[in-house]
Amino acid sequence: MTQRKGPLAGVRILEIGHFIAAPFAARVLADLGADILKIEPPGGDPVRTWGAAVDGHSVWWSQHGRNKRSICLNLKAPEGVAIVKRLVADCDALVENLRPGQLAKLGLGDDVLRAVRPDLVIAHVSGYGMSGPARDRAAFGVIGEAVGGLRYLTDHPPGKSDLPPVRTGVSIGDSIAGLYAALGIVSALLGRTRGNDGLTLDVALADAVLSLMEGMLPEYGRLGTVRRPTGSTIPTAAPSNAYPTKEGRWILIGGNSNNLFAKLCALIGRPELAQDPRFLDNRLRVQNMDELDEIIAGWTRRHTAGEALARLEEADIPSSSVYSVEDCVADPQFRYRGMVRDVDDPLIGPTLHAGIVPEVVEAPGEVAWTGPAVGAHTDEVLAAAGIDAAERERLRAAGVIG
Amino acid sequence: MTQRKGPLAGVRILEIGHFIAAPFAARVLADLGADILKIEPPGGDPVRTWGAAVDGHSVWWSQHGRNKRSICLNLKAPEGVAIVKRLVADCDALVENLRPGQLAKLGLGDDVLRAVRPDLVIAHVSGYGMSGPARDRAAFGVIGEAVGGLRYLTDHPPGKSDLPPVRTGVSIGDSIAGLYAALGIVSALLGRTRGNDGLTLDVALADAVLSLMEGMLPEYGRLGTVRRPTGSTIPTAAPSNAYPTKEGRWILIGGNSNNLFAKLCALIGRPELAQDPRFLDNRLRVQNMDELDEIIAGWTRRHTAGEALARLEEADIPSSSVYSVEDCVADPQFRYRGMVRDVDDPLIGPTLHAGIVPEVVEAPGEVAWTGPAVGAHTDEVLAAAGIDAAERERLRAAGVIG
Structure with a gap:
């Protein structure tokens, strides 16, 4: 041996x-x-x-x-x-x-x-x-x-x-x-x-x-809240979602801290959103998630996945494409x-x-x-x-x- | 302390x-x-x-x-x-x-x-x-x-x-x-x-x-196979799927060993399927998964989730409903x-x-x-x-x- x-x-x-x-x-x-x-x-x-x-x-x-x-x-x-x-x-x-x-x-x-x-x-x-x-x-x-x-x-x-x-x-x-x-x-x-x-x-x-299962049991036990499926979003953090690109692919963006959100707003040419009363902190952004995701998707739809991800990476915002095994194998990291x-x-x-x-x-x-x-x-x-x-x-x- | x-x-x-x-x-x-x-x-x-x-x-x-x-x-x-x-x-x-x-x-x-x-x-x-x-x-x-x-x-x-x-x-x-x-x-x-x-x-x-990620890398490395999403099924085992019930809910059944499959065939009143050349072993069942799942769904659609699960449990076939937190909390186990x-x-x-x-x-x-x-x-x-x-x-x- x-x-x-x-x-x-x-x-x-x-x-x-x-x-x-x-x-x-x-x-x-x-x-x-x-x-x-x-x-x-x-x-x-x-x-x-x-x-x-x-x-x-x-x-x-x-x-x-x-x-x-x-x-x-x-x-x-x-x-x-x-x-x-x-x-x-x-x-x-x-x-x-x-x-x-x-x-x-x-x-x-x-x-x-x-x-x-x-x-x-x-x-x-x-x-x-x-x-x-x-x-x-x-x-x-x-x-x-x-x-x-x-x-x-x-x-x-x-x-x-x-x-x-x-x-x-x-x-x-x-x-x-x-x-x-x-x-x-x-x-x-x-x-x-x-x-x-x-x-x-x-x-x-x-x-x-x-x-x-995170807060699922405590939230039900204390408040009676039943956690429901939320698709590609996170029910407790926003913005974090899969967004569509120009060529019809999906990319993932996680901009759910105040700092990251401000960078994301600047990147998509909407710096004023970081001060918008609907989006001032994570709790408010979660409440107004659909509106916010539509604004972000408006930007991603104008770019190919490659373009959008390059700019997101440059701005230091967590992001990626949805890797298949081919992408995993090609990844230099x-x-x-x-x-x-x-x-x-x-x-x-x-x-x-x-x-x-x-x-x-x-x-x-x-x-x-x-x-x-x-x-x-x-x-x-x-x-x-x-x-x-x-x-x-x-x-x-x-x-x-x- | x-x-x-x-x-x-x-x-x-x-x-x-x-x-x-x-x-x-x-x-x-x-x-x-x-x-x-x-x-x-x-x-x-x-x-x-x-x-x-x-x-x-x-x-x-x-x-x-x-x-x-x-x-x-x-x-x-x-x-x-x-x-x-x-x-x-x-x-x-x-x-x-x-x-x-x-x-x-x-x-x-x-x-x-x-x-x-x-x-x-x-x-x-x-x-x-x-x-x-x-x-x-x-x-x-x-x-x-x-x-x-x-x-x-x-x-x-x-x-x-x-x-x-x-x-x-x-x-x-x-x-x-x-x-x-x-x-x-x-x-x-x-x-x-x-x-x-x-x-x-x-x-x-x-x-x-x-x-x-199981066989994802070895299978791509050796055979060039890209694993694709398969929804509610398992690409390497059958039958295992979410099946619809009479009231429109989903139940999960895992009958993917020869022994379990024979029990499942008997339960749904189709004992001859266990000897059917399309379904003789796991590899064949995977190849003919869609046909097999349709037969099983034909049975589940005729029963409520409660009825179907009681009979599956009695037959010792792995099965369950899709638990929300309410079900987890109500579960005696x-x-x-x-x-x-x-x-x-x-x-x-x-x-x-x-x-x-x-x-x-x-x-x-x-x-x-x-x-x-x-x-x-x-x-x-x-x-x-x-x-x-x-x-x-x-x-x-x-x-x-x-």
Whole structure:
């Protein structure tokens, strides 16, 4: 095993994850240097069948599975379960997203795991959580996003469109839950150095989404206000919107501080608006948002996106076009920071990955390797756990390992 | 100061944050027990003026500022800067989101801070990052979301709507960057216990968003495929969509595994579809998504949302309505788990907060107090730092503290 780089080098975490949430938690920990042992069933994580493939190898997997070691184990076989226990003995943490209680049914309940490794940190990720009346309900990212209140708001204002509220285009409920799980694991490991035992984390997709809904709960609780979808605007800040350009594209402008607003008024040739009683501060601008947005759109419609953005940038006003992946890849900032980076994947060939977040200046993480084939590290990891070649041959023939 | 609960109890972090990203990072750390010293300028964090207010007190702030101690300091005064240095001496980490370089201009560059506290972890959060050609450009969450590629996909398919792509309804680019910053801080603190010095973290909103765009970069890099918006569907999994009900509402159904799909076919009275060559596996179902969604919508249109969801739940198929805040608050699961909780805020009165994520079973975090008034803890914190009452009176009269 290569020595990993990053602040989590030396931390070892077992992943019994599938699809997105737990694997994403493990990916961000792996990006920061943790040694992730990912247990995959024969055939592999089913996420490998999502999206485009090259020679039967998932392209997304190149990034989603990177920096991890893949161990192929049949957890329905008692010997497979026994191997997990051997591996757990050398792990600091475990992250999983089977249905609540399923790991215990396999013979790997928290008590069993802690009998092997008393200070093990255990993170359970699920749709609704490990407790409560909905605990046993199935959920995906889409459901967590809806139940957490995000999906309702990802829409145009009521009456403006007959179409349903949209997804964000990615399973963001899974990613957010994954980030919370990663944060919880590292926090529990830090707590362990300060005297805690191994802690148990219970991360629900729906909870994770609800936790970042800003003033939605306090405003309903205190004032009875139901936050409604507001399309491309921000209900608490103005001007901030998507504005149409001469060629019919959209650009985003955020001019919602008094200072930025004054610069924007000057730029569009209407400096007097900064003193207009309708627009004197953010609260007034929010009240008179439609009028203000129409004035700004009057300016953007007279310019191409390129012209308008060049002038906005010159005036130091937050602005951008709506980037597709082509724009992300062409962006010199992303390239400069290694956030769009070339990688050579032995399974699918040369491709692009996102870089490592956060950038750790003195101990940067790295893409040490791309998403491995199912079981690529089974032999290496099992040998290190004291299971010799003859035994591995027997286990492989019996369908316990792959 | 009350003894805090949670895995991060005993960790002290200085926040020089405003608006959303850095304050949100500090909030999730505070929720897990960290002692956050939030430096606020006279007048307070400008986010306090966003959204609804009661008696001049921000309602969102009740949650956004909770579990933190507020110290009001004028950083434009040299004596204010000197006080920050005194406080940093007793802190483990600092998180800030001023414009890149602005903290250094105030006399609080990384070198100055580390001269006081050599092992300080420092997290800089900004729109584009601390390096590169766009470093000095202003950005908000809206811009980070657009540049990271999220906004483009939060839309209906090309040609389906004349309206712009929508926001998610919250500044999710800020929240995601905040989560990465929190993860980075705790990871660096864990690394410190393993021999690292204090590390420096550079978190860009645009990078944070790009990092969770799933297969977008690898698929473009390897195959030239540009991911396009797909409205309420998932481009890699089917069936998963928003379906119309009898009364014209939308419900979400995720039946995108072979097992779930078979259950769904049985439920809608079309068991033969599970064997239909168009729908045999996920890849085929994605290819024939429109046909399949029309069949499912044919069933949902014949039922009210309540009827359809009851039957879907009974069949154990992931499903939900599109929750507004009223639905979140009425949900027994959120109440059971304390994710919707009553709090009594001394500034605004009784209201609701989101609970703590992740739930740490053996050492749960808590809402120890609601968002404090500006400078509520100035005297307490400065006294503990050895600045006596007479000196504080002088500093207050001089406008250095508040």
